[in-house]
Amino acid sequence: MKKFYITGTSSGIGMALAEAALAQGHQVTGFARRHKIEHPNYRHINVDLSQLDQYAGIGFDGLKDDTDEVILVNNAGTLGSVKPVAQLDPRRTADAYHLNLVAPSLLCKLFLDNLASRKIPKTIINISSGAASYPVKSWSVYCASKAGLTMFSEVLRLDHPDVRVHAISPGIVDTEMQGEIRRSRIEDFPDLQRFVDYKQNDELSSAETVAQKLLYVIDQPEKFTEVQMSLRHVELPKS
Numbered sequence: 001m002k003k004f005y006i007t008g009t010s011s012g013i014g015m016a017l018a019e020a021a022l023a024q025g026h027q028v029t030g031f032a033r034r035h036k037i038e039h040p041n042y043r044h045i046n047v048d049l050s051q052l053d054q055y056a057g058i059g060f061d062g063l064k065d066d067t068d069e070v071i072l073v074n075n076a077g078t079l080g081s082v083k084p085v086a087q088l089d090p091r092r093t094a095d096a097y098h099l100n101l102v103a104p105s106l107l108c109k110l111f112l113d114n115l116a117s118r119k120i121p122k123t124i125i126n127i128s129s130g131a132a133s134y135p136v137k138s139w140s141v142y143c144a145s146k147a148g149l150t151m152f153s154e155v156l157r158l159d160h161p162d163v164r165v166h167a168i169s170p171g172i173v174d175t176e177m178q179g180e181i182r183r184s185r186i187e188d189f190p191d192l193q194r195f196v197d198y199k200q201n202d203e204l205s206s207a208e209t210v211a212q213k214l215l216y217v218i219d220q221p222e223k224f225t226e227v228q229m230s231l232r233h234v235e236l237p238k239s
Helices: 012-023 052-057 090-114 140-159 176-182 192-200 207-219
Strands: 002-007 027-032 042-046 069-074 122-127 164-169 228-230
Touching: 002 012, 002 090, 012 027, 012 207, 052 090, 069 090, 090 122, 090 140, 122 140, 122 207, 140 164, 140 228, 164 207, 176 192
Parallel strands: 002 027, 002 069, 027 042, 069 122, 122 164, 164 228
Antiparallel strands: none
């Protein structure tokens, strides 16, 4: 049995991954502001990861004797302000950097500290983005914070070679973040129509498909060894 710790389990990829892992018989602890999942193997930690003072109550416990792998998935994130740099709001900018970069960095530290004595395989998956390596107008904070998370993941692997680490870009996924993008103003975001077209042309991946791909990657450590990955290049085996 695997034990998953997943941030952002109230919607989107985080919820889909938690539900898929539970369906496979694994244990899941979810970190989010809203409790949306009811399952005997699910434990919810009500926390606002954008608030530093709430980290004192976070622990990585509840492992059963038959747990054979423990997995942290840093999924929670925010798009932040979709505006040119000169128009960014200072508070919203700081909050976005905290949630996208500082929070997963701190959770990785706590995860490794709390589980140092447990001699079982450990995996850390940080959900990154294609925007980490491809600049998008008016996405300066999102692009920069995801680029920072990707490089943090590379250094994490160097610091802890016994821990499996991935920074995974899930592709363009039909989540609330995509809805937020489509609600942007064209004067703030010149690429707006492209994202409207993704939805209208049914070019978005479902959160459920992304969850299945993540589980497939987790189950295939010999096949997937690189830190930086894109799920666009991962094909699920035909059933």
